[in-house]
Amino acid sequence: MPAKKKKIKKILIANRGEIAVRIIHACREMDIPAAVIYSEADRTSLHVQLADESICIGPPSPLESYLNIDAVIGAAKKCGADAVHPGYGFLAENADFAERCVKEGLIFIGPPAQAIRDMGDKVESRRIMESAGIPVVPGTTGAVGKFKQLLKAASSIEPPLFVKASAGGGGKGMRIVDNMADLESTIEAASREAESAFGNGTVYIEKVIENPRHIEFQVLLDQHGAGIHLFERECSIQRRHQKLVEETPSTALTPDVRRIMGETAVAAARAVGYQNAGTVEFLFDDKKKEFYFLEMNTRIQVEHPVTELTTGVDLVKWQIRIAQGEPLSLTQEGLVQRGHAIECRIYAEDPTAGFMPSSGKILYLQEPSGPGVRNDSGIYDGYEVTTHYDPILSKLVTWDETREGARLKMITALENYVILGIKTCTLFLRDLLAHQAFIDGKTNTDFIPKYMSEWSSKTWRPKDGGPPDEVLVAAALMEYLAKPIATGGDGVQERAPTPWQTVGRWEIGGGA
């Protein structure tokens, strides 16, 4: 593909929440005007407040707004954008959307549509990877669409097996087979389910890797043939395929394995003609020290900040530079992984009620900050959390020279994260990071069921749950207002700190 060297003049950000805000920051720093789209539910959202321009594209329902290709393209035309950044989720991995952008003369800030298509089809991507010499999980490859063929191909693999949907991914459309006698019925059921969920009943089979680690590599490839990796992120701590904690470096990798996996990730990206930022996911077998290609995510990922903090590379700015045809000036030899970074995802979910989504108005917000603390947030004091969209509110990321330093910093920052009015997972995360298994770096995919299933908040609360957040806010406000305004020696008046600044949310919630 010929390199498109065209300086981008205006970017339409086709997303919402914290990632839209993150992309706005990159645009500002590059002096590129940032326009955003929003739904009727997002009129007062942070991304709308911060953007240079905003266009309402429809009702709250994602299908009628953030997923509506015609409406998004229409918005880009309307504001005169010449490029579209899709963020993650929504249209980010929709090959038809990427293709449509190009057809309409817009730069899609992401990979070529064909790379999205190939990686979205898991049977096809396994085939491509296998022919490129990339290790894939032992299983079926090639177009084994018919049940009988699939059964035959799978019969030589040791159970347990996974039957996975080719159009699935991220844990969607997966079924386990422990006993070969159940294989045929499971293939049929999985295929029927995939047909109705994805409109594609193709399934494939993989051997189950027991208690694997999820280790992914960040790659960047430009339009001129240069490609690098920016090391790994370990994302093994997940709950029902929803990631909760990510970190880099992984406690499982040695320098040699890291180098080989990184080179493999770049080779995997090259095998599909990849350009721009992408992530190659591997399953890592801790016992055998072996790794297998799993899938490739053809977008900027939620957890990209841990890579940014340890490499000093701004991935979103590089996405934009690559999209406008600039050559990579970074070299593999020039990159170093410095220190350790941990990310915790702050979800509007109640960990004491099976992680049920929580919605409502944020009555009081105090976000942590300080050296080595990054808070990528889409919320503000008074923000109304709705259940129309993904429950992610913000991402708290800490950096320090050592893993232990980053861990302690994260615990402290979580304790200083005050979000009243809705339920969030901050206390659950604090206890997760304080768990001996996390301290020991035993972060494989069964971490939460194994160590956190008995969790309940250890912060003291009266039996009836205590006063509602509204009462806490009112009591704290009274205490705050009752304190005199101090006048310093320089004659400057200073307010006393709020109770949350002095004692933290947890003591107020319990003892006050």
Ligand code: MV4
């Ligand atoms: C697997 C696996 C073990 N063996 N495939 C889940 C998400 C999707 N990306 C693939 N997943 C898995 N595929 C084989 N052959 C275990 C998982 C898995 C998992 C992977 C990463 C992080 C968390 C996980 C939790 C359960 C299962």
